[in-house]
Amino acid sequence: MDRARAESMPKDSIERAIKKGTGELEADEVSELTYEGIGPGGISLIVEAVTDNRNRTGGEVRNLIEKRGGTLGKSGSVAWKFDRRGVFGVRAEETTEEELFEIAIDAGAENIEEEDDVFLVFTKVEDFDAVRSALEGFLRQKREKPEKKWGESDDERPILTRSEVLYLPKISIELDAGTARKVLGLIDDLEDHD
Numbered sequence: 685m686d687r688a689r690a691e692s693m694p695k696d697s698i699e700r701a702i703k704k705g706t707g708e709l710e711a712d713e714v715s716e717l718t719y720e721g722i723g724p725g726g727i728s729l730i731v732e733a734v735t736d737n738r739n740r741t742g743g744e745v746r747n748l749i750e751k752r753g754g755t756l757g758k759s760g761s762v763a764w765k766f767d768r769r770g771v772f773g774v775r776a777e778e779t780t781e782e783e784l785f786e787i788a789i790d791a792g793a794e795n796i797e798e799e800d801d802v803f804l805v806f807t808k809v810e811d812f813d814a815v816r817s818a819l820e821g822f823l824r825q826k827r828e829k830p831e832k833k834w835g836e837s838d839d840e841r842p843i844l845t846r847s848e849v850l851y852l853p854k855i856s857i858e859l860d861a862g863t864a865r866k867v868l869g870l871i872d873d874l875e876d877h878d
Contacts, residue, residue: 719745720762723754723870725863728762730851731874748877752870766851769794770812772805772819773845778826779803784819791818802845809849816847 719731735741746756784803785796792811797804807815820843
């Protein structure tokens, strides 16, 4: 729900999705699919999709990748180049790195990095729920302390700026400007696709 709110998803859409998931509303049979391939400049791609039509989605993903100069691969063709990790974002204004490190590592996190005024907390997938719970509890407690002044809009902000499981590349490559534009175009195409 926090991720949907962070993406400015309308409240009605969130509630409708919850009702479909709990069976209150009739929903189409959906499948989660993972596609692997090579994109522009030789980058490795992993595309996760949720669909009600496997055949249509497979063809459309293949078309989007090929249109930008890539190829769709077989299962396992590039997955070995990635680590699956949980990633959480915590606003740097809400805590110190030392406090966050202590809470996160005790809960099972592997690492913390700072990026653009946000602390990124990395964890193994199996520790995802425990780390999320510890971080949310810690940040809620910090927000309730009287010395910390939060406006009404701050209280409505999601506790974590991000909370997701991702494929993180083991090796990064540099791209020239033209290839980088193609890669960004492919990412936009995939994210914009229904």
